[in-house]
Amino acid sequence: MGIYTDSGTTSLESGSIAVNGKGGMGIVSYNNGYTVAGDHTSITVTGEKSEDLGGSKGIYSFYDGITSLGNNASITVTGSEGTGIVSEEGGKTIVGENASVTVKGENGVGISSLSQGITSLLDNATVAAEGRGVESKTSGAVIFAGSANIMGGQYSLFSQDTDSIIDLTAAGTRKTIQGNMLASNGGTIRAVLDTGDSFFTGASGVEGEGSELELDLANGARWNMTGDSSVTHLTLDSGAMVNMAANPAYQQLSADTFRGSNGIFYMKTDLDSQIDGDKVHLKEAEDGASGKIQVYDASFARGKEVTGTRHLLLVTDDRGRASFTGENLNRGGLWDVTPTIQNGSYVRNSMGVTDAQDTEWYLTKLEKTVNADTRPVLNSGDSVYGFYRLSLDTLRQRRGNLRQRKFQSDDADGLWARNRGGRFSGPGFTSRYNLFQLGYDVHHNPGSVYGFFGERGIASPDYQTGSGREHTLAGGL
Incomplete structure (x- = not known):
């Protein structure tokens, strides 16, 4: 063990803490203990899981203990089931700007807040783990006050149990999130991606009553969707994109609520089949919500031009409040592709498809034009x-x-x-x-x-x- 503070205060200037051994811990703040470390503190812990102490930990704040690190902190944990930062049983961990948390090893976790523990990170935090990047469970909270870069092999963000939350809602800051998200059993994840260099690559899931997963994308931010996904709330504004073509397989996206305008759904389609294509299901859209749809159709890959009357269902809006239009797609080749998107009323009344509904939006035509770059x-x-x-x-x-x-x-x-x-x-x-x-x-x-x-x-x-x-x-x- 590196530093252990119990019911007192420990202060140290910037320096290095290195621990090697099973269940090793870099800094422990316990039982109202308060540990303060200066800027450029480096913590390195190497060791496998211990039967008594569990996996190794870089920082362990528990039973109302508080750990505070200055700017430019570096935490590296190596070993199976290791964790970079643990805040548990009312413990609090506060980390300054430009922090780096890296966990190497099977089932490793970058940041874990449990049992009303709170972990707070200031601007430009980087978290990477082979298991879960960031997790909150049993009423734990992880709060990113500024920009963040998060990578997780199993999950980038994982929130489980009532009153557990992961918060990445700081506006105007770059955020990159790589790895799936899951809100389970009442857990909450909130993320705002509102800069052109912000992105989320992965699938999202919502499981269990009371769980919430809110994604707010704007100003050219991108969600590269890699699998079937669900969210409780989706905002898609001002050039932000849900890129469903990030996975070559056809995918489905479900959103309990939807708002926004001038956002883009980039979808894979096969108009000739009139069946195959990505699908979006909006259970309740805000009045006046709108979106644009770009398509990459399989017919172009096959070199076949689709002719005749065709219709392919892309979007279902249960309350019928949103509207959608086709958007030109420029992939840098010889051609641009502009889709014609029609409401189900047109498909029913003008195209004779009797079962088309007013709450549905269909791809009905593809137009090729010479690419501006060509x-x-x-x-x-x-x-x-x-x-x-x-x-x-x-x-x-x-x-x-x-x-x-x-x-x-x-x-x-x-x-x-x-x-x-x-x-x-x-x-x-x-x-x-x-x-x-x-x-x-x-x-x-x-x-x-x-x-x-x-x-x-x-x-x-x-x-x-x-x-x-x-x-x-x-x-x-």
């Missing part, structure tokens, strides 16, 4: 050819100049130069150019002139959706 490639050939013609015209112009001269016997050999610039245009492009030529003439007799020249040209085409730079080097006799 247009410059298609138009660049015309631009290059135009530039080539301008260069060729300068050679003709030089020969015309020679024919117009009245040669005299005293004409001398010599250098000549020409600079020419301007602008030309064609379908889908405009271009400015400049050509410079330098040549030498030899006047053999009044009727014969021999010469050569070199040319350097530069053009700057504008393709509306892109721009380019063209160069030419040429010579002539």
Whole structure:
């Protein structure tokens, strides 16, 4: 054991604590004991599980004990069933900014709050474990006051039992969460991802009465959904995305409540089958809620164009309060795909599908258009050819100049130069150019002139959706 505080106070400056042995512990704050450590504290514990003490622990705050670490703390635990931070039986652990918690070993847990224990981490915390990244059980609480990076092999976030909570609701901070989430038996998970570099990769689950899992995504944040998922509340705003294409298998997402506007569901479909595709089920949407739907359809992978009347159910909104529209999908290839999304009333009344409901939203059509990134490639050939013609015209112009001269016997050999610039245009492009030529003439007799020249040209085409730079080097006799 490294430091043990029982019913008193222990203070230490920044330094290193290293413990090696079964059930080892770095810092223990027990029975109202208070342990304070300064900035840059490093705790390393190595050891397998002990029958009496359980797995090794970096910090153990229990029976109302309090442990406080300064900024830039580092906690590393190695061994099966080890835990980086444990706050239990009313214990509290407070960790400053830029903390790093790493647990290596089977069933390891990064942070665990149990039996009314509380763990609080300030900005820019990183937690990684081969088992559960962060867990709260039996009324425990884990609170991230700022940005966070969490990775868990079994679960990134796991909350179980009534009044247990994991809170990642600090607004405007980057959060990355890798690994599944589960709220079970009354546990609560709340996460706000509202920056463009925030993401959650994994599946979410809600089990048991009273459990809550709330995900609030906005401002381009992304949920890469890797399996069938359920949430009690989903907010999808301002360019945030639920990426159901993160898993090649068709998936289902269920949300008890839904709100938002201009968020995107990116879904895999097979319109030709009229059956296969990702599904979204919204039990209760807020009045006026809306969303956009992008699709990656299997027909494009097969190179088959879907024709005729088709309908594929994508979204069910039980209360019929939300609306959805198709959104262009740009995957960077030759084509963009724009889906047509229709309400069940249109599918029933205009397409003759008698069992389509007003609470349903269907994919009915796919339209391919040339990708904006592709247009410059298609138009660049015309631009290059135009530039080539301008260069060729300068050679003709030089020969015309020679024919117009009245040669005299005293004409001398010599250098000549020409600079020419301007602008030309064609379908889908405009271009400015400049050509410079330098040549030498030899006047053999009044009727014969021999010469050569070199040319350097530069053009700057504008393709509306892109721009380019063209160069030419040429010579002539």
